[in-house]
Each structure stands twice: as C-alpha cells, then as structure tokens.
Amino acid sequence: MCIITDAYRYKVLAILCDGFDAAVAEPRLYSAAENELGLRQFLESQGHEYIVFSAKDGAEDGFGKLIGDTDVLITIPFYSTVLTREFFEKAKNLKICIVAGVGFDHIDLNAALVHSVQVLEVSGASVVSIAEQVVMSILLLVRNFTTAHEMVEGGEWQLSHIARNAFDLENKVVGIIGTGRIGYSILERLVPFDCQLLYWDDNPLKLEEQEQAVNVRRIRDLKEFVSLCDVIVVSIPLHEGTISLVNRELLSHFRKGTWLVNCARGAICNMDDVAAALRSGHLRGYAGDSWNIHPAPKDHPWRSMKNPLHGGNCMTPHYSALTLDAQARYARGVKTILERFFAGEDQDPDDVVVGVGQSLRKVCGQ
C-alpha cells in the first residue's frame, strides 16, 4: 500500500532521452522523454510534482535550475546526464536517485553516499533480454547470417560464398566468461543446442546442481579456457580488473577462427585489438551490443570491420536491453521503487546500489 500524508508532496524529476517521432507513435517506448515512463498519472494523482527533461537539454540549460529542490531523481543509464560530486552538492533536497534500467556508470556513487542519497536500479530487468541477444548472436555468427542476408539484399545468389563460412552450432565448444544471472540464463538457453559448455569465473557456480543442470564444466585457467573454445561469450561486470581483459595478449591464446560475443560492456574487449583480430581472420566473427563509446562515432572501427571473407560483423547499437518488453519492466520497476519510497517501506535488496546509511553494494555492471 502506498500511503502519502498531506504533509509531504514530492518533487520528482526524470531525466530521460528524446525518442522523437518513434516515441510519439509508440507509447510503449516508456524510457523516451515523450512517454515519461508512464508515471505522470500515478504521480500527479497523489499530488506529487513530476517534471521530465531530455538528457540533451543539459544541466545548465534546463533541469540544473530545478535540482536544488528536487526530492526524487530518475535517470536512465548510458545516455543520462552525469551525476557528479558538484551535482550532488547542488541537490540539497535529493533523497533518492532511481535508475530506470540497469547500470550506474553515470553516477558518482561515493558522492551519493556522502550526501545520503539512496541509489537504486531495476535489477534483473535486463537479464532475459541480454540472454536472448547473446544466444541470437551466437547463432548469427556461427551460421553466417549477415553475409547471407546481405546477398539477398544485393540481388546476388552465390551459395558457396555463404556456406564456406557457415556452420551449425551443434557440437561446438561454447565457453562463457562469467556465470552471474545473465551468464547462467545464457547457459540455460544453450542446453538443447547440444554444444559442449565450459565456463571461466573467479566465483564458481555455488551449487553442483547448477553445473549439472546445464552440463557445464569449469576451466580455472583463463588462457587454457579460451584455447578450448569455438565460441567465447563475455558476461562479466566492467571494473578496473576487466577493462580490456580481451586484448591482443589474450586473443593470442584463442583458436584461429573463434567467434566472440560480448553483450556485457564494450570496454571489456579492446577496440583496436578485436578489430585487428577480426580483419586478420584470427577471430571469425564478433557480435557486440555494448560499445566502448556511446553513442559510437561514425568512424568507430567496430562499425565496419569484417573478416577476410567479408563477414563476421554482427554489431548492434546497444539496444538489446531496450526492447519494449524490457522498457515495460523498467517502468514497472521504477513505479514499485517509488511506491516503496513514498510508503517508507524497505526496498528490494537486489535493487539497492547505495542504501540508506550504507556503503556501496555493487560494482559497475554487476
């Protein structure tokens, strides 16, 4: 139950992103500024003030003036204004900062802690989206889809030019770096494809039953692990220890012709080393959704890199967790967090990044 006393009406500020004509035509694009996370009626019916800005307006042009008396701030990951130490110093009334999604690189968590601002995300809401994207990406790469589809669009029909680099996933060795919630969901979806499944993780799966359920085997040494795989999936958080983990040195231990999928954070794979490995054919393909720079500039090498057979690039522009189903989960999740906050109830511990009077709970991308 959400109980609001007449004594306090909150000022809620959401900094979202323009969706333009697409958002006007499609109300389920909840994360677009135009659609306001679908929260206006809910908030105004309870007497709260709800102001929505687009991230592009910038702190100085628009919401910067309002932040001094904002109680609740809602942002989206990756494309939001960066919430710096200076920002938190100005936000004198700020009590809670909610990420309408998963990820909080844009927030100076130590500053939030110092200023006693809670930080929450809609934890778990992207797990299924990313797991599906990874399985799709594996199939795309192994089956050489993009080369085939481009041949249709180009008016050609020369099957040997597709088939020479197309394989079945069955019987391939698929190795996953990281077996958190997303990694394990990927493994579950791979079971019926009859691959050999391996994993590498500093934190092994806790339950032997978990390993058995998906028939996955742990390899402790990373270099040995990558040398055993036909397909390698990156599914770990980004932090100081994982930036550029997949670099020229580690790639040298990959088998020639390995497919690499990274729907975790782009910067875990070194931009130039991956591009060089694909161009040389050492990597047969690379599929990534997240990039090291967002938005990726027009000349980013990952946009145009190809293997020597003119394929193997299955990049997408970081949309995998923005499906309309995922956006509905974010919108519902933010509403639940707001209801709990207004009612003074405890939050779901999984959603808490910085709690009340607590230290940091999570590392980036966890």
Add this chain to the structure above:
Amino acid sequence: MCIITDAYRYKVLAILCDGFDAAVAEPRLYSAAENELGLRQFLESQGHEYIVFSAKDGAEDGFGKLIGDTDVLITIPFYSTVLTREFFEKAKNLKICIVAGVGFDHIDLNAALVHSVQVLEVSGASVVSIAEQVVMSILLLVRNFTTAHEMVEGGEWQLSHIARNAFDLENKVVGIIGTGRIGYSILERLVPFDCQLLYWDDNPLKLEEQEQAVNVRRIRDLKEFVSLCDVIVVSIPLHEGTISLVNRELLSHFRKGTWLVNCARGAICNMDDVAAALRSGHLRGYAGDSWNIHPAPKDHPWRSMKNPLHGGNCMTPHYSALTLDAQARYARGVKTILERFFAGEDQDPDDVVVGVGQSLRKVCGQ
C-alpha cells in the same frame, strides 16, 4: 565391410554445382563440383570410375553422352539437372540414384520406379541445421536485429527507431505448423526461452510424453491456431495440399503484427500475399530461407519487401542446410549408401525414397 568382386566395377557419375574460388579455398564445401563430395579416392581405390560434372553443363553439353552407361548417379537437390522420364529412358544401366542431401523435386520418381532405379537421400542430415536456422530466425525477427545492424553499418545511432519494434521472445506465443523431425527439434530448442508453445498438424504427436517434454499444446483448427500466435513457424512438406497454404485468406486470420518464419519450402507461402502482408504491417516480419523460385531472380519481391518501420525482412538465400557441418553429413551419408550398395546390403529405410521393386516411400519434403 565393403566387398567388391573383380567382376564388376561401377561407373559413378556425380552432377554437382560449381563452387568456384570458394570451393578451391575451402575443401569442406563437399557439395561443390570442385570437391567431388570427397569420394574420388574412395571410389578409385576400389576400381570404380568416377566422373563429376557441374549442373550448369546441362544434359546435352556434357554428361548426357555418358548417362547411357552410368551405373550410379549422384545429384544434389534444387540445383541439379532435372531427371525426367526421357532421362531415365536413356539411362539404360542406371541402378541407383543418390541425392547428396535432402529433397528430390528434381527427380521423376514414377519414371525411376518404372525403370527399377532406386532413389535414396541422406535423410535427417539437415534436421539440426534447419532447426537452428528457425530458432535464429525467430530471435532475429522478434528482436529486430536487421534494423539494428543496418544502423551500425549506416553510421547512425537512433535507438528509438530500433527499440520501437524490438521485443523479447519470452512469454510470446509461438505456434508451429508441422511437428515432424524438424518441427520437434525446433520445439526442443525453444523450451528454455519460456514461450507458450502451440502446434497444428494433421498428424498429432504420437506420444503424450513428447507433448509434455516440450510443453506444447495442439490446436486442431488452423484458423483458430494462427489467431492465437505471436510467431508462426512453417515446418511441413510441400505437396499439392500445402502449396500456398499461407495465402491472403489464412493471413487474414493472423493477429496484426505476427512474425512468420518459413524454413520449409518457399512455395508453402504465397509470394505476393506475404509481401503485401509485410508491407501493410499485418505481418511484422518474415524470415525465410527457401524461396518459391531457386535461384530467386533479382527482382523477387521477397528480396526487398519491408514492414512500415523499414524492417522485418530476414530472408536468406536457401543456404541453411548447406553449412560445412551439413555438407560433411551429406558426404558421409552418400559414402555409406555407396558402401551398402556395392556390398549388396540393405539401405537404411529412412534414406529410401524409391526402393528395389517397391512403390514410393515419401512425399516431397517429408
């Protein structure tokens, strides 16, 4: 064991297809004329004569002169010379006709029967390839991959234009028309994606355990069936009763925005009706590998058709069962059939299309 008496050496003729530079560089393109199904050493070491022609040479230009004394003929589906009644009349010595693959539209089976020529295919060798292609295609369509990937290649970054038509597969209703070996393999691979699975088939699944294993429910009325589905997969043989099964009338019973996947035979879906339904948005997407014409002409509407949001076309040029893994299975399968034939052993009943002194065993595409 393969036992050949000195008394009889066979003349084996294979009519394959040019693979050009790709086949020279990639010896695992076994079905290409250049790579001769990898059978030359096997056949010649046993004293047989082995002649390989490319299908494009045509009956009159090349192998036509040889067919009079050929004992064993090997062809590939779809791109081979058509084996007509006149052909069988000329092929006086022909004893066995082997398809290095799955499918025998190009063979006049009644004529083969009349002339006592056995017809065999490598049954089952494409099941996994096609099942994987279908699951990939479902994910591609539902997650709006091609629109996203084209944005990367085009140098753009406007996520709302992708996300507005991207969904998760989870919780969608996926219906499959046909639950033969391929159809059931598709269902098995869909289980961990947490969809609701339905099927329509004149021949229901034989075992209740089979239905329970993949948690699929039968809908007996085809119009009701299609009206319940978010995704519809075609996985039935092509015959007189299924040509143009998916036409304007049946499409009118689809939900608006349904995704349609057809990796069975292209002609089961009416070319113009599907194109019109996609262009109007009644279909949200169409992914097909097989076409009603092979090779598809440059102006075939399925090459360029799009939904109103400029996406939804995930066509490929009938390569799904030509992966290097599938080609290895065809080559192994042909060798096994040859070994049994030379040794006078019974063939695997699944491979037999026309048996010795028997009537037809199969319908096209079964």
